[in-house]
Amino acid sequence: MLAAHALSWRIGEVAIVDEVTFELAAGEFLGMIGPNGAGKTSLFNLITGVRRPSGGRILLGDRDVAALPPYRRARLGLGRTFQASSVFGSLPVRENVRLAVQAYRGGSMRLWRRAAADREVVAAADAALDRVGLAHRGDALAGTLAHGEKRKLEIALLLAGEPRVLLLDEPMAGVSAEDVPELVEVIRSLTGAGRSVLMVEHHMDVILQLADRIAVLHHGALLACDTPQTVMANPTVQEAYLGEQL
Numbered sequence: 001m002l003a004a005h006a007l008s009w010r011i012g013e014v015a016i017v018d019e020v021t022f023e024l025a026a027g028e029f030l031g032m033i034g035p036n037g038a039g040k041t042s043l044f045n046l047i048t049g050v051r052r053p054s055g056g057r058i059l060l061g062d063r064d065v066a067a068l069p070p071y072r073r074a075r076l077g078l079g080r081t082f083q084a085s086s087v088f089g090s091l092p093v094r095e096n097v098r099l100a101v102q103a104y105r106g107g108s109m110r111l112w113r114r115a116a117a118d119r120e121v122v123a124a125a126d127a128a129l130d131r132v133g134l135a136h137r138g139d140a141l142a143g144t145l146a147h148g149e150k151r152k153l154e155i156a157l158l159l160a161g162e163p164r165v166l167l168l169d170e171p172m173a174g175v176s177a178e179d180v181p182e183l184v185e186v187i188r189s190l191t192g193a194g195r196s197v198l199m200v201e202h203h204m205d206v207i208l209q210l211a212d213r214i215a216v217l218h219h220g221a222l223l224a225c226d227t228p229q230t231v232m233a234n235p236t237v238q239e240a241y242l243g244e245q246l
């Protein structure tokens with residue numbers, strides 16, 4: 001579904017992302033971990049198109065997307081969580097999702113089409129809110145949501161683009177401990193119907209609950225990419241995390 005082959009990003013002589021190769025199968029959940037500064041965000045930026053790689057290939061299906069801008073990759077089914085800044089805090093939650101659905105589907109100038117299309121857009125927005133457990137908060141102003149609810153809204157915005165591959169960058173950041181289990185279940189429900197997830201997350205307990213396989217980055221290179229059990233037992237991985245709790 002998504003694959004990177006010898007993907008690299010260098011600044012001068014320094015390899016921030018160093019010949020990373022991995023594959024994400026249809027319906028698979030791949031967790032990505034690594035100590036601070038390992039290159040996780042940089043790798044994400046290469047995959048989404050925020051940064052141009054210095055070398056290597058990024059395949060979405062059988063198409064090399066490495067040279068495509070982010071919006072073209074999104075059109076091909078690669079979705080990443082919106083940053084909080086793309087949420088309109090003064091608009092209701094439902095309106096935020098409706099706008100995202102509309103932006104994805106594009107508008108029609110024909111009046112007779114517009115009414116039907118509007119109903120479809122509202123229905124799609126409501127379905128996305130329902131999937132993340134925010135249906136009851138549709139009328140609330142987005143700016144008033146708690147952290148955990150904001151993360152759910154970000155996922156609903158992501159679903160508005162109907163992605164086949166979902167990239168989640170630290171979805172638990174800032175979420176209070178009591179809200180984590182519910183968010184874990186929302187994220188778990190994202191795979192299925194062939195959808196795949198690649199998630200960077202610092203909370204190992206969350207990764208262990210969700211991931212089919214775990215990729216470990218260290219100094220820009222992939223140390224391991226295997227089942228959670230095998231990765232946790234890998235002495236090189238344990239060494240990379242020396243001083244940090246795995």
Ligand SMILES: Nc1ncnc2c1ncn2[C@@H]1O[C@H](COP(=O)(O)OP(=O)(O)OP(=O)(O)O)[C@@H](O)[C@H]1O
Pocket residue numbers: 011016034035036037038039040041042043
């Ligand atoms: N634009 C840039 N210019 C120079 N160095 C950069 C740039 N972006 C990232 N780096 C460096 O690349 C390394 C990897 O950074 P990156 O943010 O990708 O790591 P990370 O694994 O996401 O870290 P964290 O877990 O702390 O978020 C760091 O040493 C960082 O300082």
